[in-house]
Amino acid sequence: MAFTEFRPLEEKSLIEYIKTVPALHSKLGNILDDVKVKEVGDGNLNFVYIIVGPDGSFVIKQALPYIRCIGESWPMTKERAYFEAVALREQARLSPEHVPEVYHFDRTMSLIGMRYLEPPHIILRKGLIAGIEYPLLAEHISEFMARTLYFTSLLHRxxxxxxxxxxxxxxxxxxxxxxxxxxxxDPYKVSEYNRWTSPFLDLEAEAVRKDNILKLEVAELKSKFCERAQALIHGDLHTGSVMVTRESTQVIDPEFAFYGPMGFDIGAFLGNLILAFFAQDGHADQANDRKTYKEWILRTIEETWNLFRKKFIALWDEHKDGSGEAYLPAIYNNPELQQLVQEKFLDDLFHDTLGFGAAKMIRRIVGVAHVEDFESITDASRRADCELRALEVAKLLLKERRKFHAITEVISAIQKFQS
Amino acid sequence: MAFTEFRPLEEKSLIEYIKTVPALHSKLGNILDDVKVKEVGDGNLNFVYIIVGPDGSFVIKQALPYIRCIGESWPMTKERAYFEAVALREQARLSPEHVPEVYHFDRTMSLIGMRYLEPPHIILRKGLIAGIEYPLLAEHISEFMARTLYFTSLLHRxxxxxxxxxxxxxxxxxxxxxxxxxxxxDPYKVSEYNRWTSPFLDLEAEAVRKDNILKLEVAELKSKFCERAQALIHGDLHTGSVMVTRESTQVIDPEFAFYGPMGFDIGAFLGNLILAFFAQDGHADQANDRKTYKEWILRTIEETWNLFRKKFIALWDEHKDGSGEAYLPAIYNNPELQQLVQEKFLDDLFHDTLGFGAAKMIRRIVGVAHVEDFESITDASRRADCELRALEVAKLLLKERRKFHAITEVISAIQKFQS
Structure with missing residues (x-):
């Protein structure tokens, strides 16, 4: 069977396909008789299969020309697989310990074959809901962000x-x-796609749509998202795009990658940790009040930013005499000035991070796609209470972001809104 | 003779070339016997010929693979002619009264045939040096800038x-x-290309290279220039890229066009008017103290910004329910909010304009390419005095730009520095 034009695969044709691709069947030790194929049902956009043979394994991800979780009524180019493959390879080159290896990419089939992140890897968001601590998470994700963002920016290029x-x-x-x-x-206008925990948040959703200052600030962030090609960003770096064990942190699913503002990635990650924080009260029970876990989340937020900042500046210092054209050594050649420009850069980036992070939080509460952190709280009133606190913090961070200069100030703001 | 691959033309081969292009020889009434070809010697980058026949005329501009005014030692892609042609056509579509029509473009030959701007059209910079008032200049250039920048931005696209x-x-x-x-x-580091009126400005040039705050702010402007794709900008909109009569204003030479920050164009124009203002004392003599003319320049600076602002907002209002994706009508649908976002947008743009305008002024005083406004002042001490005042204003505007909110405040600052 030839695969010379695009067609969606299912379990049987998948095996036929794998037979035609040495880079894939070699991963299974070339034994295709006893191979297990399992479709992973939880992707929003794509079809994902795990292929496990007696002598190896991999994952196949195929993009279809629509959004999987909505269906053919919301078309979406399958060319996204191409950009995902390019981004995965670039990110793996820059941060190999935190990105799964791509074994094979087929543009015609919009199909990526890549490393299977074997158990106990789970989606970070699920770990956060379960209350599991990941002691290396901040270290790893800050490493991934610092390296992928620094090396694809004009600081280095x-x-x-x-x-x-x-x-x-x-x-x-x-x-x-x-x-x-x-x-x-969508979150700032009436849209058929929006939803929220009703009736509890009806007034809150309306308030978001009527908040002139919020909409003024969101316009600035949107312009920055559309216009500022600062670095190759992942584009969707929430806690559902990260797989973890206690020892490993792997960033997946960069199909939204493009050259955009760095703060969009850092904000996505931190914003989703803040959502996870406010969801904890909804997961608390008599056996576990989640207090210690909430402290761990706050510590992880703080460490992620501080480590990112430290690593990013270290890369900048290390390569300051390199090929980057933003800050030429002949101009920025004294330690005092070097420190001055780095502090300004990181302060601006911090404000972008808070703005984008807050925007990502708001959209998860009153927009189309919600997060399992909150969705898994079955009592609607209890869920609404958690969401409301997160929404209030997000609005504050978005509108007042320029007044914050250290992550500890953000932690204090979050703590003020907790129950 | 066929022109199937690139070669530089001179007067004779130019006539041969024109014979092969109906769009060109038809402009001359198809009579090529009595045609005059004149090379215009004052272009920095390209070769420009005026072709006049008994029954019509046009201009031929050919890009060579280096910078004309420096020579083959500074190579520069001749593909710039392609981007110039695309930009000219786009700008002519959006502002037909202020952009010469393109009759013909040949990518292989890096050659544009376009309308000849017949006398009394002269380069605006030369008019400013001669002390000629152009009563419609502010009206025309603000129209050009408002339309080309608005319609190529996400406000409309x-x-x-x-x-x-x-x-x-x-x-x-x-x-x-x-x-x-x-x-x-270059202006902020030691560079073989830099020059200034020495020895008078030696300390000033060194001060620019040692001014940490100035270099900090220039880094922000450079990042914005490299990263922010806000609109199709001309890219080189100084007073040498504008041809004028009392009734006509024509913008030429957009080979630097790309998607960049709007303020770079507006700043280039206003910054060069400020240079022209400070050069006037060097042109003053007993017959003409240039006082009235200096007032006209200041009025033109003020009117250009204010008219730009008014026209830009008018376009925004007119098309607010159009296809632009930056400010969706369903979100920004109330007059109070509409005014709020417009004021913020224009205030941000004003700060960009001052920053870029000031950077363009500085580079004309201590960088590689100077302006005839100053260069034509033969007494070096007198020239240095004019340049020094311009440089001081530029440094103030660049470093303190965020404190300015109206063009009248800029006018006051300029007046404080005049002799």
Whole structure:
């Protein structure tokens, strides 16, 4: 059987496909008789299969020309698989310990074959709901973010490399447009896709739509998202795009990748940790009040930013005489000035991070796609109470972000809103 | 003779070339016997010929693979002619009264045939040196800027149109890189290309290179120039890129065009008017003290910004229910909010304008390419005095730009520095 044009695969045709691809069947020790194929049902956008043979394993991810969780009524280019493959390879090159290896990419089939992240790897969001601590999470994710963002920015790249890469990822426009709609637009207007814990948050959802200052600030963030090609960002770096064990942290699913503002990635991750924090009261029971766990989440938020900041500056210092065209050594050649520009850069990035992080929080409470952290709280009134606190913090962070200069101030703000 | 591959033309081969292009020889009434060809010697980058026949005329502009005024030692892609042609056509579509019509473009030959701006059209910079008032200049240039910047931004465009256009103009990277170097880098470091009125400004040039706050702010502007794809900007909108009569204003030479920050264009124009203002004392003599003319320049600076602001907002209001994706009508649907977002947008743009304008002024005083406004002042001491005042204003505007909120405040600052 030849696979010369696109078609969706199912379990049987998948095996036929694998037979035609040495890079894949070699991973199974070339033994295809006793192979198990399992479809993973929890992807929002794509079809994902785990293929396990007696002598190895991998994952196949295929993009279909629509959004899986909604269906053919919401078309979405399958070319996203191409940008995901390019981003995965770039990120794996920059941060190999935290990105699964790509074994095979087939543009015609919109199909990626990559490392299977074997158990006990689970989606970080599920771990956060279960109350599991990941002692290396902040260290790992800050490493991933610092390296992927620094090395794909003009701090390290030449203008020529940068413009070429920016132009290529302009092709991922449909995914960018989806983010623009669901993060920066829909939550602030009446939309058939929006939902919230009703009737508890009816007034809150309306207040978001009527908050002029909030909408003013969201416009600035949206412009930055659409216009500022600062680095190759993951584009969807929430806690559902990270797989973890106690020892391992793996970032997956960069199909939203493009050249955008760094703060969108850092904010996505921190914002989703803040959501996880406020969801804890909904998961607390007599056996576990989650107090210690909430403290761990706050500590992880603090450490993630502080470690990111430290690692990012260390990369900058290390490569300051390199090929990056943003800060030429002949100009920024004294330690005092070097410190000054780094502090300004990181302060601006901190404000972007808070703004984007807050926008991502708001959209998870009053927009189309919610998070399991809250959705798994079955008592609607209790859920609404958690969501309300998160929403209030998010609005504060978004509107007042320029007044914050250290992550500890953010932690204090979060603590003020907890029950 | 066929022109199937690139070669530089001179007067004789130019006539041969024109014979092969109906769009050109038809402009001359198809009579090529009595045609006059004149090479215009004052272009920095390209070769420009005026072709006048008994029955019509046009201009031929050919890009060679280096910078004309420096020579083959500074290579520069001739592909810039392609981006110039695309930009000219786009700008002519949006502001037909202020952009010469393109009759013909030949990518292989890097050659544009376009309308000849017949006398009394002269380069605006020369008019400013001669002390000629142009009563419609502010009206016309603000119209050009408002329309070309508004209609090519996300205020009017869809994300899909925007990303496609951004990607295409990423190809004009060599010209962007040249701007980065000569505007944002060289003036702030020791460079073989830099020059200034020595010895009078030796300490001033050194002070620029040692001013940490100035270099901190220039880094922010450079990042914005490299990363922020806000609109299709001309990229080199100084007073040498504008041809004028009392009744006509024509913007030429957009080979530096790309998707960048709007303030770079507005700042280039206003910054060069400020240079022209400070040069007047060097042109004053017993017959004309230039006082009235200086007042006209200040009035033109004020009117250009105020008219730009008014026209830009009028376009925004007129098209607010259109296809632009930045401010969706369903979100920004109340007059109070509409005014709020417009005021914030224009205030931010004002700060960008001052920052970029000031950077363009500084580079004309201590960088590689100077302006005839100052260069034509033969007495070096007198020239240095004019340049010094301009430099001081520029440093103030660049460092303190966020404190300015109206153009009248800028006018006051300029007046404080005049002799």
């Amino acid at each position: 030449s203008t020529a490399e940068h413009k070429r890469a920016v132009a290529e990822f302009c092709g991922n426009v449909e995914l960018c447009r989806l983010t623009e709609q669901v993060v920066f637009s | 869809s994300t899909a149109e925007h990303k496609r256009a951004v990607a295409e103009f990423c190809g004009n990277v060599e010209l962007c890189r040249l701007t980065e170097q000569v505007v944002f880098s």
